[in-house]
Amino acid sequence: MAKPPVKPPKDQKSKRRVPEPPIELDINRLDDEGLGIGYYQTKEVLIAGALPGEKVTFAIEHEGQRRIIGQLRKVLRKSVERGVPSCKRAQDCQGCSLIAMNYPAQLRFKEAKVRRHLSNRTLLAEVPVLPILEAEQRLGYRTNAKLVMAKERGEVKIGLYRRGSHAVVDIADCPLHHPLINRIVAVVKEEIARQDVYLYNPRSKRGLLRYLTIKVAPAANRAMVTFVCSERNFRDLTHLGKWLMKKVPEVVSVQQNINSAEGNVIFGRETLKMLGVPDLIDQVGEIRLRIAPTSFFQVHNEQAARIYAQVRQWAGLKPGEIAVDLYCGIGGIALNLARDAARVIGIEVSEEAVRNARENARMNERNNCAFIAGDAAELIHDLAGELPPGSVAVLNPPRGGCAEEVLTELAGLEPRTIIYVSCNPETLARDLEILHRLGYGTEAVQPVDMFPQTPHVESIARLAPLPRTI
Structure with a gap:
């Protein structure tokens, strides 16, 4: 007869790891x-x-x-x-690393960051940095959100990846999001659980829903929702979208974007309108803007309007002058410049953004705008015949800044003023130094607090030709 297995003494059992003391x-x-x-x-x-x-x-x-x-x-x-953090999830989410800091200190930090990156460059050490433009709205300002969706232990989570990991932190009541975004997130969570929609698992590479993106037009209090999916799906997504629009009538557009690629890139190439209108109409300052599901747009409308106004003021365009707006997006800056210029040329790599820009020009009756889809590095050389010396050029590149060949070609066009709008002080300083060597000195830099509670800061730089030495 076999003997029953002998149980190990209690002191020989596997022990749980004792957490290290703080x-x-x-x-x-x-x-x-x-x-x-x-x-x-x-x-x-x-x-x-x-x-x-x-x-x-x-x-x-x-x-x-x-x-x-x-x-x-x-x-x-x-x-x-x-200060007193306005978010209970701040320590888990870590998406707003300055939320524990009082607002005046946040502004000092951001302004000092811009100054430090400029002063690290020998040619920019004496560049004047103006006092940062603070935001009046410091919570509830974020009008677009890109959120990951996951199911962990049967619980639906919609939020952000925790810093340095793939664990999803649920942020249903994010204090930075426009209140309409938080309402939409709550309903989507509820409906995903109720309808048992299959969420994507990056480890098994199985599932349907991957990301949820939301854009809000605050003036009209309307929203566009895009479900990013691993494959086309009309039945489940239409059902989900209809319930969302029923529970949140402010949602006027539901879209489906298809992204079957691995990795953390959110959008795929194909976007399909499912319900409602194809684009969202927003108002920023005096300009109305049509925004497509995957087009980039600033998250803080009031501060975006201030940037547009500052760029227009520094450009100082006269009726007969021409301007070029590189990396023009959906045309916000270009349309403001067009109020003064004879003609504005916008260049943007995203064809969808260029479609929006052209429609925005028509909607705002800016008949003196032309928008071209393509890479700035390839197209800027062709502007020599259309942009006479003495014109105005605006640069508004992504975080990586401008390719040096773009800056070289631009300087060769001999604009009288260059205005550089940047979301990254490090690449801004790098590019301003390159432009200095190409004959353009930086007259002033204006920091703008576009993202309160976070470390990010926008900057606007104005450049003019350096005096020529004989």
Whole structure:
């Protein structure tokens, strides 16, 4: 007769790992992403939510050869710059790394970041940086959202990936989002669970719904919703969209974007209108804009209007002059310049954005605008015959900045003024230095707080030809 298996003594059973005790750390400064920086055992420690001058305790989330990612546990000594966070999920989400900092301190941080990146470049050390344009609306301002969808242990989550991981943090009541976005997210979660819609799993590469994107036109209080799917699906998505529009009547458009590719790129190439209107109509300053599902547009309407106004003022266009707007998007800046110029030429790589820009020109009765779809580096050379010396040029590139060949070709066109709108102080400083070597000095830089509670900052730079040496 077989003997029953012998159970190991209690002290020989596998033991759960005991969490390491929290570690004390002094925070010296913030990095460009707004993370608190301290040093522990010769390694740099990055902690979201920790501020300079504070003593905190933290737990190690990840440890590399030179750097530790820490999770804030407790603030033992508070900074005078610490405010009251307006989000209960701030420590888990970590998407708004400055939300624990009071607003005047946020502005100082952002302005100093712009100054630091400029001063790091020898040719830009003396460039005047104007006081940052603060935002009147500091919560509930974000009018578009790109959110990942997942199901974990049977629970539907809609939110963001936690910093440095693929764990989804649910942010149903994000204080930065326009209230309509939060209402839509809540209903979509409810309906996905009720209708049992299959959510995509990046590990198994199976499932339908991947991302949820929402654009809001705040003046009209209307919204466009796009479901990003791994494959075409009309039955489930139409049913989901109809229930969404029934529960949230402010949703006037439901779209489906198809993205079967692996990785974290949100949009695929194909977008299909499912319900409602094809585009969302928004109002920014004095300009009405038609916005397509995948077109880029600024998240803070009031601050975007201020940027448009500043660019127009610095351009100082006269009735007979011509302007070019490189990386023009859906035409917001170009349409404002067209109020003064004889002609404005916009260049944008996205064909959908160019379609919107052309429709926006018609809608705003700007008949002196021409928009061209293509790569700026390839098309700018062809502008020599259309853009006479003494014109105005605007650059508004993505975070990576401009290719050097674009800057070289642009300087060769001899514009009287170059205005550079940037969302990245580091690449702005790099490109301004290149333009300086090409004969264009930076007269002033105007920081703009487009994203309160986050470390991001927009900047507008004005350049003019340097005096020629004989």
